[in-house]
Amino acid sequence: MYQANPYPPETNAQPPYPPQPYVQPPYAPQPYAQPQYGGPSGGNASGVWSSGLCDCCDDVPNCCITFWCPCITFGRIAEIVDKGSTSCGASGALYALIMYLTGHACVYSCFYRSKLRQQYTLPESPCNDCCVHCCCETCALCQEYRELKSRGFDMSIGWEGNVEKQRREMAMAPMPQGGMTR
Template structure:
C-alpha cells in the first residue's frame, strides 16, 4: 500500500495518445464498427471448384493477377500483377512474399478473419490453397474475376440500369 502523502502513480503507458479529444483515425473507427467475419470457404476447400483449382495449380500467376486486379480495384491490371508475381518467383522462388500482402488487403476490404494463421504464414505453407481461397471468396461475393475490375463495374452498371427501367403499366379493363 502507498502512504497517504505519496503522489499518485503515473498512468501506465499504453501506446495510445493521451489526447482524448482528438477524433479517432478513419482506419481505427471503420474497424471498430465492423466485426470480423469468417471466410466463405475454408483454406482446404480447393476441390469445391475444379476450374479455380486447376487454374491456380497450373497458372498461379494468372490466378494471382486476377485477384490482385480486383483487390487493387483496377489500378493494376491482371497482366502486370501476374507478370510481377512470375518475375518474383523466377528470381527468388518465393512468390508468396508478394502474394501474402494481397491476402492482407483482401481481408481488410471485406473484414475477414486472419485464419488459420497469419497471412504470410498461410501463403508460405500453402500458396496454392491460399490463392484458391482468395479467388473463391471474391467469386462468392459476386465478382467474376475472368472479366477484371472494369468488366465487373460495367456489369454492375448494366444491372443497375436494368433495375431502373420501370415495368410497363398495364391498362385496366375498359367498358
C-alpha cells in the first residue's frame, strides 16, 4: 500500500546527511604580540565580572593587603591595565600621594576601573565607576585585582613578568605532528 510522504510537500526533499562536528584546524604558531589575557585557559570572555563587588573574602591575602595598603593593590592593577607603560611602584606612589594630600584617591583609581572595563568589555555595575570607587574603594580594588587574576595574570610579577611567562608557555606548547587528518 502507498505511504504518505513524511516530508513537507513544498520541498519534498530528503533531509541532508547528519551534520558533521566542527573540527578546529591544527594550532599554527603566530608571531608574538602583546599578551591577550585571557591567560592560558582563555579567561573570562563572557563580558561579566568574574566575581562580585563584595566577594573580597574570595582572596583573603589580597583583601588584607588592600585594606591596610591599597596603594600596593592599585599599583599592581595599574601596571597590568596600562600594559607596562607605568610601573607598579610609580602608580602606587602616585595613589599614596593623592591619598595623603586629598584623602580621595578614589578619583584617580576610578579611571583605571573604566580602562579595565573597556579592555575586557565588562559592564558598569553595580553603578558607575566613580561611585563604586568613592563608596567602597577597597572592595572595588579587590574586585579588579581578582578580575585580572581570573584572566590569567600573576599579579605579583607585573606586566613584563607576565609577558615572559606567556612566551615560555607558548614555546613549550606541543606542536601537532603530521598534515591534515580526518
